Amino acid sequence: MTIRARIFRSSKRNFDCQRSDNKEVVTATALATLLKEDHIVVGDWVELIPPPMTGQEWVIQKVLERSNFIFRNIPRVQKKNVIAANIDVLLIVVSAGVPAFKRGLVDRYLVRSDYWNIPAYVIFNKMDLYEESEFDIQFEADRLKWLNVECFELSAHEGNYKQRYLGEGFKELSDKLAGKTAILVGQSGVGKSRLITELSEGKIQLLSGETNRANKGSHTTTWAELIDGEKFALIDSPGIRSMSLSDLTQEELIMSFSDIQEFATKCKFVSCNHEENNKGCFFQQLNKEERENQLILSRLDSYKRVLEEVMQIPDWQKK
Ligand SMILES: Nc1nc2c(ncn2[C@@H]2O[C@H](COP(=O)(O)OP(=O)(O)OP(=O)(O)O)[C@@H](O)[C@H]2O)c(=O)[nH]1
Ligand SMILES: [Mg+2]
Ligand SMILES: [Zn+2]
Structure with a gap:
């Protein structure tokens, strides 16, 4: 018989898990096959084998499929x-x-x-x-x-x-x-x-x-x-100083900036980088006094910064 539990804390070898049946937190080790990198993380649902005798260990025998x-x-x-x-x-x-x-x-x-x-x-x-x-x-x-x-x-x-x-x-x-x-x-x-x-x-x-x-x-x-x-x-989770998005392809990035993508279709130039000196670029002709335009331009600014990072690694090297 196994018991369903959720990982509350994980370290190299030991995992604190909360049993679904009685909410008790127990410490377990895991089958060696599960100890590959990133195999068990906080939030994972697992199946535990209870200790066969008192004083022995709980063992994680399976990690259930993740929703994300x-x-x-x-x-x-x-x-x-x-x-x-x-x-x-x-x-x-x-x-x-x-x-x-x-x-x-x-x-x-x-x-x-x-x-x-x-x-x-x-x-x-x-x-x-x-x-x-x-x-x-x-x-x-x-x-x-x-x-x-x-x-x-x-x-x-x-x-x-x-x-x-x-x-x-x-x-x-x-x-x-x-x-x-x-x-x-x-x-x-x-x-x-x-x-x-x-x-x-x-x-x-x-x-x-x-x-x-x-x-x-x-x-x-x-x-x-x-x-x-x-x-x-x-x-x-531990605080971070910055977050890298360099694993994204250019296409994935633009999909996550769908607002910018939509405006970009209004730009009459085919491959415009929407830089300040592009006369006639959709973004550059926006009236910067208007709040909504400031909003759009602030998003364009974010997009460009991330794009620069994404382009440092060629897309074919990703995945
Ligand atoms: N004045 C004020 N201080 C706060 C507030 N929230 C947190 N603090 C203080 O800010 C400091 C940092 O708070 P933490 O909760 O440790 O911050 P954290 O995001 O967990 O930081 P890391 O664990 O390093 O990622 C502590 O001294 C808190 O008491 C707030 O709403 N107002
Ligand atoms: Mg903290
Ligand atoms: Zn443009």
């Missing part, structure tokens, strides 16, 4: 590292304080969201520290709405923070996540771990930077870990 998985591209070695599996929603967390908001990184995550076919929400966290001089949240939110991406305004630090700019905040996010598995991604220090603590309503206390400030060593997350929030499952 997310990975990090490591351009230096042209390799992909699988991070987590069976995800319903990607929570792209950005901060209104430190570290500073990076629009380009959000756009990169949106490319991945499209590529993985996993919907994304953008969370504007640390809104208790927001200053309008830093970035224009209304512009960013309009831009995201235009891309059909929902966004939320909150503070993982002030539980009773009231939204000032966006319609949706902490409660709406919490409701939207019901019954789902979500992974929190973003730069280091944006408050992913803190937000998980908040969303679990204090049932789970993850260490975030602050908790440990007194005893030095920062509490940055180093491993992806699934947290059972009862109402929803949340995966905490």
Whole structure:
């Protein structure tokens, strides 16, 4: 008889799994054939063989088919590292304080969201520290709405923070996540771990930077870990500085920028790079005073930056 379980934490040899039958977390090892790289990750559903006698080990004998998985591209070695599996929603967390908001990184995550076919929400966290001089949240939110991406305004630090700019905040996010598995991604220090603590309503206390400030060593997350929030499952992931998209082909990239693709068909030049000096290019003749045009041009800018990266490796070398 085997028992179905979900991987909460994985290391080289040992895996913390939560049994589906009684929610108990047990530590298991895995059959050697399953220990190939990236074979068992957080979020995976597995079949466990109970220990034959007390004191012996639980063993993972099978990894069930994944509905999806997310990975990090490591351009230096042209390799992909699988991070987590069976995800319903990607929570792209950005901060209104430190570290500073990076629009380009959000756009990169949106490319991945499209590529993985996993919907994304953008969370504007640390809104208790927001200053309008830093970035224009209304512009960013309009831009995201235009891309059909929902966004939320909150503070993982002030539980009773009231939204000032966006319609949706902490409660709406919490409701939207019901019954789902979500992974929190973003730069280091944006408050992913803190937000998980908040969303679990204090049932789970993850260490975030602050908790440990007194005893030095920062509490940055180093491993992806699934947290059972009862109402929803949340995966905490280590912060990143940048995200490589160099594994995408040019065609895949343009598919993830369908907004730009659509406008590009309006450009009368056949192979236009939409650069500033192209007189008559659709993008270059837009009136930059208009908000919607600023939005389009900001997307074009993101697209061009990623395209440059994608073109560094010839398409035929990919896959
Ligand atoms: N003022 C304020 N501080 C926050 C908020 N959210 C998180 N913080 C603080 O920001 C710091 C970093 O938070 P973490 O939750 O550790 O950030 P993280 O995204 O998990 O970082 P990594 O694990 O390194 O990726 C901590 O000191 C938190 O207490 C917020 O909404 N407002
Ligand atoms: Mg963390
Ligand atoms: Zn053009």
